[in-house]
Amino acid sequence: MDQGQPEEEKSKRSTVSRRTFLKLLIAGAAAVGGIMSLDFLYPKPTNPELRTVTPTTAKVTASTFSTTPSSKGASVVVVRGSASVKPAVLVERALESLGGVEKIVPSGASIFVKPNVGFYDKEAATDPRVVVAVVNCLKRALPSQIVAGESSVRGNDTEYALQVTGMRSIVGETGVEVRDLRKDQAVNVSIPKGKAMSSVNVFKTVRDSSFIVDMPRLKRHSATTITISLKNMMGTVPDSEKGRFHQVNLNQCIADLNSVLRPSLVIIDATNVMTKRGPTGGTMVELNTVIASLDPVAADIVAAEELFKAEGVTDPAASAGRVEHIQMAAELGVGVADRSKIEIVEVKIS
């Protein structure tokens, strides 16, 4: 016990030591906090979507596409092959029946091909052999370039999906690049006719193209009843937009998106269609069919009918007519949903 020490010294020592101690404590906490907030000390996430995608704010209207929707009527080609007929043959006949690829695609066009590779499952993706067949036909129109691309369902890695479905390797053999759009820059596009959105962020590759070839696989879908060419266009927007679509109104947003990124040519892979449940886990039915059109709405109506027929639904046409996003797209002038105004050209190859 320091009884011998004068009072002043005693209190001075304890005052200083407490103050100093507190200062040290705060300084120490600040130092630790400061070090822990240094970003470079932490491992970087490999998920590309975690790096914020900042779209350029310049308002640009979408590039003009070579076909304009007609309110008069639309033509849809349905090519059915027996089991032995190869996808390439189905595709060739489909494009022939539409007037021939040289007529449909303007020479010098910058083509963007949109297959469906949303998941890691082969059955859920567009058959790569159908995509190859289409690409080989498109080359004959002498385009300035052909690029294929996709951004998968939120949470799925597009690179891995392209690999595991064989899309990357099989389509790569044609010399056409299959791009993981998530690595692309996002740009803002205004939607003059938009009912749910006035503008949308899309990947630059798609916005910069002059001709979109939409190639979905014909499937059921839990939220939108079916997923065909209109729904397939969702792969052209970044994850944040996909989320926004759901928040605002999924069906209307799909319609709005298609009103500015309107596919010029739709080729639906109905070689093996997903019934009863989708977009994954459904029952696959072999139809060996390809459905093609210059009108995405008409194509979806006809394809939806085909799907419901394959399921044994009592009134397939009525069910197809009830799909919300197709009707909404028709209202925006994206295409013709009125069955009576759609001419169906049936081709059978045995």
Add this chain to the structure above:
Amino acid sequence: MKRRDFLRLFGVGLVTFSFFDILPRVFRGRPLVRPPGSRVEDLFNAVCVRCVRCVQICPTSVIAMATLGDGFKELGTPKIDPARGSCERIHGRCAEQARCAQVCPTGAILDVQKENVKLGSTVINTGKCIAWQGGPCLTCYEVCPVIGAITLFDESRPLFNENICVGCGRCAYACPAEPKALTLTSKGERRT
């Protein structure tokens, strides 16, 4: 005096420790979700050497490093954060083998068979769910890799089965609602 100072120091130390250990736990309210095949919690915190190799190797970045806010004992250990990604042990890039278990040098994470993988289970807040509020959304149902974990009420609203759910977090990551309607919890987790 010395004793008094010592006691003061001890008191401050206790308060600091509590601040960084008990408060985060209270704040967080629930235990951390760990990578698939992780040892039981006490053993995990003891065995993990905080090398963060699992954080670096995870292909989806779902494994994150626990910070001071997660607790003193947990600091630097790996945790599953579905805000960053989802676990692909069941379906995807780690379907053959868990990469995190492969690189773990001390066996804090063990490579277990797929049938035994359960990180936890997801719970839904129907008040925040777009589908339950009447909108068209079934993103969780779409992305779920385990048939039966999510079923549909009225073909439009998701119902979660915590027994079948493996806690991969795909649904929680993909949920487009803001704020998210789905939370991945450690409930039902299988530890080694």
